[in-house]
Amino acid sequence: MMSKLLIRKYKKWITPLVLVPMVALTACSGDDGKNGDDGESGDINIAISSAKSLQAEIEKVTIDESLQVSFEFYLSNANGVAVSGLADVASISTLGAGIAKLGVQQRRVRPLNEADSATVVTTAETDLSPQWTSYINNVVEPGDVADNDLEEGWDKHKGTQWQASIESDCKEACIEAIGNGLYRYTFSQPLDSYSNIDGINTEYNVENIHRVYLELMPFSDADISTMLVNTTFDFDPTTGVSASAEDTRVLLTAEQSCYRCHTNDLSADNRLLMHGNKRFDYEGCVMCHTSYSGDPETGVSIGMASLVHKIHKSDYLVIGYNGSVHDYSDLTYPGDMHQCQQCHIEDGAPQANFYQYPGQETCLSCHEKYAPDTWNGTAVGLFHDRDAFPDAWAMSCSGCHPDSHNPLGSAIFHNATVSVTDSLIEQYQFALTDSVVDEAQDTLTATLTFNQLSTNPDADPAIDNLWLVASGNPQQDVMPENNGQRKVWDLVSSSEDITLIRESSVVTVTINNAGVADLGLNTTGTLYAKVMVCGDKLTGLAASCEALETESSIVLAEVPADAAIPLTTNVELYTELVNNQKCIACHDEQFHQRVNEAHSKISTPANGATCGACHSPQVATTLADGSCQSCHTNDMVKYMNATRKHTPGDASIKSFRTINNSLGYRELVHSLHANTRTTKGYTGSEREAMTYPASANDCRACHDEGQLQMDTLAAQDSVIVAARDATLSGQVSEYSPTVAVCASCHNTEASWAAHAESFGGVFQQDASSGAIYQPGDESCQTCHGEGKSLGIDVMHGLN
Known part of the structure; x- marks a missing residue:
């Protein structure tokens, strides 16, 4: 491409030896639909009436x-070719x-x-x-x-x-x-x-x-x-x-x-x-x-x-x-509003740290709602109340206004949770380095290698939980009861079945009576781990979890293992189909609190207990590594709202659990972000609709190139959910796996159902007599897999 300088300075009197290649370069000027023309003075430009793109660069200001x-x-087009004629419009x-x-x-x-x-x-x-x-x-x-x-x-x-x-x-x-x-x-x-x-x-x-x-x-x-x-x-x-x-x-x-x-x-x-x-x-x-x-x-x-x-x-x-x-009262924000560096990214701009300096309207935008009735409407009138802000006043003026004693000012409090969390992550970072499953002995042995560890995890008062999760085959011919292909252990629970042996910073875990036969290991099996650690926002150090319920300065941080690993040497771990960093970009690192809150909103009909009371959803390690999907399987709704401790059965599926209220991970995430998810089924009140700030058809907002090939999707089991017009529990419909994903957003089924069925798909089939879909029957990926002529990337306008 010809540089802007060359385009702007080029004249007709340039010698023919130079003219030929420069004209050739100009002819490659891209998407304007018209090559740059020579103006009366010989300058290369394009008329504004013909330009397909514009950009402007201010170069100098004069104040007399x-x-x-x-x-x-x-003024130029996207390729730097000068645009003429603006003053004549x-x-x-x-x-x-x-x-x-x-x-x-x-x-x-x-x-x-x-x-x-x-x-x-x-x-x-x-x-x-x-x-x-x-x-x-x-x-x-x-x-x-x-x-x-x-x-x-x-x-x-x-x-x-x-x-x-x-x-x-x-x-x-x-x-x-x-x-x-x-x-x-x-x-x-x-x-x-x-x-x-x-x-x-x-x-x-x-x-x-x-x-x-x-x-x-x-x-x-x-x-x-x-x-x-x-x-x-x-x-x-x-x-x-x-x-x-x-x-x-x-x-x-x-x-x-x-x-x-x-x-x-x-x-x-x-x-x-x-x-x-x-x-x-x-x-x-x-x-x-x-x-x-x-x-x-x-x-x-x-x-x-x-x-x-x-x-x-x-x-x-x-x-x-x-x-x-x-x-904007209905807007939903998926991050932590107390985490300033969600937006104010350190070193992200020349004055990135200026957010630390207080401004009246900036500070009042959050704190105004805490003002007393006698408040005079100013920042001074609110923040100079020593009783209302004792922590800040303990630092004198620097509790809000940065100085040499505290260059962070009030940001020291806003970022306290993030700061102590970062410190705890650095201190307790660890990796899963080995996993052995012995079906004959019914044991699972795992090795956890910490960056630093001075005492046994079960003796460390700052460790609240050390979770180990084994996820086996979710598509077994005979599924174990209670979603038992997924096992969860708290390694610091003092269970007689759990043995911890520490050598320096390496901890070997042996779990007896592990129920490994339920895992159904065949081709895939994944081991996850995460430690939950308590820290003090005031000191920035690890703290005893005994004070978690009584001291407001104590926070709970999650430190996942560096990565999941295969359960055994002869199986593969879950293949990530989403970029977790893209999830974090909106949801932030400490997403578990909102996950826990979401789970706690749903009560079982029997006794009002929440799902989190038993399932501890904080065991999830990331949003993309399959740890969420290990519970939110294709048939998860079979285990919900059952009459006897989640005994699986289609008859237990409530009438509101349609494809747009499914608990399968793919359908759950897609329908949430497309805002096609129904809001029924929450005790006390309906869930609020979610707002999503990007285009629902922009797959690249979550998926990297190569993650949409759909090559393994058709091999999964079908999804059984409530029929769209169901009024009673047990009125169920079947969707083949690819169709289920598409239907979670594209709920105008009349326009495409016949097409899907002609290529092996099953769409809203009455499932009262059982599933009819055989894994592998769909051929959707033949045309719609990423990179194909009608691939999902093409259909969604990503190319």
């Missing part, structure tokens, strides 16, 4: 003595620009009554983190709201607010062409001519780093995914050129943070594209979503930190354009 600002930008659909300075945080006037207002004090001098202040701001008043179904009191804090903004009306009058693909945008007013609002310091200071923002969409019918431009440029006003990374403010990168769960595909329905499908660039967002901006109808902050925190806490109601209501 009258404070008139202009910036130059290079009669009516540009979208063209906006903003400018902000980086300096002392500006305070938002929170809606208070007159008596409270007298107690408000500013603490700007303690805010070490600089913030963006826009030169373009508006005073906004509450307007009419379109939704009349809001709960009473939603508008109790309504009132006049400030809002940072950009200019978007100037368009063609503010832009001029100055070269091949080069344009100059000149703001419509000098900096000191925009609205001067008391309380917002918009005085120009040449010593402040500044940022300009450009948004551009030339035509209303252009493809948003390739033609919408959002870009920013941080610069030093003394030179007009790019500011150094250490002098600006970039707290996170969207690729590392936002796009781990959300999609960066602007063509997707669930894209992060806001404000009339105009804006997606995070660094542009923060120029308007400033610390002082608020929503007049509700009185809530629209500062970026407060907005993001409260949305992910499902605690945000804001009124948008034309009185439209945006209510």
Whole structure:
């Protein structure tokens, strides 16, 4: 590909010897549907009317003595070929620009009554983190709201607010062409001519780093995914050129943070594209979503930190354009909101650690709900209550405001659980290094090699559980009772059947009366292990688990073995079909707490006991290694809601356990993430519907390339669940394995059931007389396996 520099500098007077290869290179310019043409001056470019993609790079900003600002930008297609003709477009659909300075945080006037207002004090001098202040701001008043179904009191804090903004009306009058693909945008007013609002310091200071923002969409019918431009440029006003990374403010990168769960595909329905499908660039967002901006109808902050925190806490109601209501109370967040580094990734951006510095709206976004009735509405009025925050005040001011004594500030408390967990993982990390099954002696012997171990695991007060899980063949001709092909032992339970022998950091475990015949070992068998360890958030050290129920500072951390291993030398371990790191990207490392909570919501009809009371779901090691699937098998619903201790039987399948409420792992995960899962079956109340921030058909959000070949799927047993129209227990239907996976999302069966059945599939077959599917009958993978002409990757638009 020809470099941008060559494309921009190329002239007709270049010698023929050079001309031929350069034209050849230009002819390879990719997906624009038209090669770069020579303009009148000989420059290579493409007309904006023919361009299929756009990108812009701001190169220089000029602020003259009258404070008139202009910036130059290079407009090109995705291959760097200059795009001409923007200044000649009669009516540009979208063209906006903003400018902000980086300096002392500006305070938002929170809606208070007159008596409270007298107690408000500013603490700007303690805010070490600089913030963006826009030169373009508006005073906004509450307007009419379109939704009349809001709960009473939603508008109790309504009132006049400030809002940072950009200019978007100037368009063609503010832009001029100055070269091949080069344009100059000149703001419509000098900096000191925009609205001067008391309380917002918009005085120009040449010593402040500044940022300009450009948004551009030339035509209303252009493809948003390739033609919408959002870009920013941080610069030093003394030179007009790019500011150094250490002098600006970039707290996170969207690729590392936002796009781990959300999609960066602007063509997707669930894209992060806001404000009339105009804006997606995070660094542009923060120029308007400033610390002082608020929503007049509700009185809530629209500062970026407060907005993001409260949305992910499902605690945000804001009124948008034309009185439209945006209510995020139903949003579900799959991570831990106390774990700051879910989004604020260490070293992920130049100012990644700035999140440690307190800001009024940032801190109140979570802590406001704990405020007493007498609270005056300010951060000072809340956090200076020594009785309410004794741990922070024990550290004096540095309990919130970072200094040399505590450079983390309040982050030392927010990250305490993560910090002690990381310490415990490092201390108790171990590997499964050997496994031997002796069916004649009915024993299982395993070797656990720890990085460091100073005492026997059963004598260590910091170890709550040391789980060992053996998962055998889930498709035996005669299944053992109670899902018995899966065995679970707590190695520190003092059972007479368990022997531990330690030599330095190596522990040999022997389990007698192991029931290994139930494992049904044939081709697959997997051994998992995990230690549950207690730690103290205050000290960051391991602590006795006896204080787990009485001391709030004691937390329980999970430390899985480095990897699962085969149960014996002649079988293979479970083949991972999901990338666990992709699961962690949204769900975080410490997912077991939410797994336990999910299991505890379901009660058995007999005595109200929860599933977790017996099954200890915290034995799962990762979301992808088969440890979850070892329990959530194809026929798990047979073992649920039975009349006698999970004795298997189709008659026990409740009427709500349809394919979209199955407990098989594949169908469970797919229906949850596609939001096609029914919410019935929970004692007391129905489960809330889940929101998923990516496209449900984006298999790559979970699966790596090569994990969708479907080569072993057809060989599994069919799935027996309740019929879709079932009203009584035992009214059951059968789905062949591939069909079951597809049906968990694609529940418009009339459009594809006949096709599946013609290739050996079984779809919603009456199973009252038993299953008819024979493992191996499906041939779906012949056409739909990954890499095939009609592969699932092709059908889902992944290629």
